[in-house]
Amino acid sequence: TIELGTRGGAQSLRWDAAVYHAWLDDEILVVELPPLPSGEFATSNADETTHAGIELGLESLLSLRRSLAGDLRLRATYTYNRFRFDGDPAFGDNQIPGIPRHLGRLEALYEHASGVYVGPHVQAASRYFVDYASTLEADSFVIDGARAGYQHASGWSLFVEARNLGDRAYISNTSTVANAGGEDAELFNPGEERSIFAGLELNW
Numbered sequence: 001t002i003e004l005g006t007r008g009g010a011q012s013l014r015w016d017a018a019v020y021h022a023w024l025d026d027e028i029l030v031v032e033l034p035p036l037p038s039g040e041f042a043t044s045n046a047d048e049t050t051h052a053g054i055e056l057g058l059e060s061l062l063s064l065r066r067s068l069a070g071d072l073r074l075r076a077t078y079t080y081n082r083f084r085f086d087g088d089p090a091f092g093d094n095q096i097p098g099i100p101r102h103l104g105r106l107e108a109l110y111e112h113a114s115g116v117y118v119g120p121h122v123q124a125a126s127r128y129f130v131d132y133a134s135t136l137e138a139d140s141f142v143i144d145g146a147r148a149g150y151q152h153a154s155g156w157s158l159f160v161e162a163r164n165l166g167d168r169a170y171i172s173n174t175s176t177v178a179n180a181g182g183e184d185a186e187l188f189n190p191g192e193e194r195s196i197f198a199g200l201e202l203n204w
Contacts, residue, residue, distance in 0.1 A: 016057040023086075024049045029096070031132070031178050047088055049096060054080040070112040073119075078104045085132075094134045097176045102126040109147075118148035130187050136180035138188060141170035155203040160196065167194040 005018030026045040056079070062072040081103070083096040095101075102125065109119035124142040129135075144166055149159035164170075172191035180187070 012061050012063075014059045016055075018055045019053070020055075021052040022050065024051065029132070031176055046085060048086040049088075050082075050084055050086050052082040054078070064110075065113065068110070068112075069114075070110055073107075073109045073111055075107045075109070076105070078102070091132050091134075094132060095129050097129040097131055097134075098174055100125040100128045100138075100140075115151045115153070116149075117151065118146070120144065120146045130174045130185075131177045131180040133179035133181075135182040136185065136187075138171045138174050141168065141191070143168055143170060143191070157201045157203075158199075159201070160198040162194070162196050164192060164194050 001020060001022040003018060003020040005016075007016045009015070024046075025048055027049045028043055029046055030041050030043050056077065058074075058076045060074045062074070064070050064072055079102075081099050081101055083099055085091045085094050085096065087093065104125075105121065105123045107119060107121035109117055111117040122142060122144045125140060127137045127140045129137050143164045145161065145163040146165065147159060147161035149157055151157040170191040171188045173189050175187045175189075177185065177187065
């Protein structure tokens with residue numbers, strides 16, 4: 001494995017970034033046994049595979065104290081995943097299924113000097129294959145949400161978070177098979193519907 005990364009900050013910006021490439025022999029892969037749904041799985045070793053990608057995190061804090069007595073905190077995370085077979089006798093250079101090529105999350109949070117915070121966030125994932133033969137894909141998705149809360153100086157906090165505000169139907173994760181033949185199969189797990197969470201956190 002070769003990996004190169006950087007972590008640091010300058011003025012109002014902080015970052016954490018890495019790029020990597022790994023060459024694997026005999027990677028263990030898991031497939032669900034047909035006919036579906038069977039609930040039975042088998043493992044086998046691929047010959048040679050490669051894992052490469054980018055991991056990026058950014059955070060910026062912009063002061064708004066002159067006008068709104070608070071700060072605007074922007075957070076962004078992104079991962080690029082390139083996991084592939086390498087000249088496999090059965091699957092060539094196909095993508096290893098079950099892993100979105102692109103994943104990202106963006107959040108903008110207003111933080112008042114009193115300890116109150118509120119802001120929206122959005123999460124997205126690209127399409128990806130669910131079989132080793134690369135015949136069937138899970139759809140991409142974009143879902144939005146928001147959170148608000150209060151952070152007390154003594155360490156306790158309250159929060160409420162709404163997820164999937166648009167109540168969009170999306171695929172959160174999948175099982176994998178060797179070859180779906182391009183036909184729909186019972187491999188897709190649904191993401192949560194519009195939901196609200198609330199809680200109390202104590203730190204000491």
